[in-house]
Amino acid sequence: MQILETPRLIIRYFTIRDLENLSPILADPQVMEFSIIGVHNSQQIRQFIEQRLLSxxxxxxGLYxxxxxxxxxxxxxxxxxLQKINADREVEIGYRLATKYWGRGLATEAAQALYQYGRQKFDFKRFVxxxxxxxxxxxxxxxxxxxxxxxxxxYYGINVEMYTVNIDQF
Structure with missing residues (x-):
């Protein structure tokens, strides 16, 4: 089911049928370089999709x-x-793209659309x-x-930087 459209993207729910097309993305060492789990095998990719469906x-x-x-x-x-950071529950916005789509502004385009969607549909006030x-x-x-x-x-034993924005600043 489609939830949003941008000038270059359709943003929709994942389905189990996406397994074959998502596999090369999440199995790519470049794409997954900064993933806590790292490169995903086929079982992990199936679990990833199943977790999205539950979310x-x-x-x-969830992730779209x-x-x-x-x-x-x-x-x-x-x-x-949702992330639990210390005692706080935070809404993280995450993104990953196949390497051939890097450098085109597509992650920014998708994230901007989802910021607005999150604010309007879920009344999110802050993202990390x-x-x-x-x-x-x-x-x-x-x-x-x-x-x-x-x-x-x-975060999970890894030094990370926490970037934030409040919707009223966006």
Missing amino acids: YIEPGF ALIDKQTKELIGYCGFF CLIEPDNIRSIRVAQKLGMKLEKQII
């Missing part, structure tokens, strides 16, 4: 499939997930991105979204 039911949102309007190809994902300091591409996306470095934290 659409509870809490009612990004489809290139021109080619109709699944090119990655973008969306929300947890990013390793060496992940320059992801930092650039966060900065283009108006996010600022709030603090450095240890």
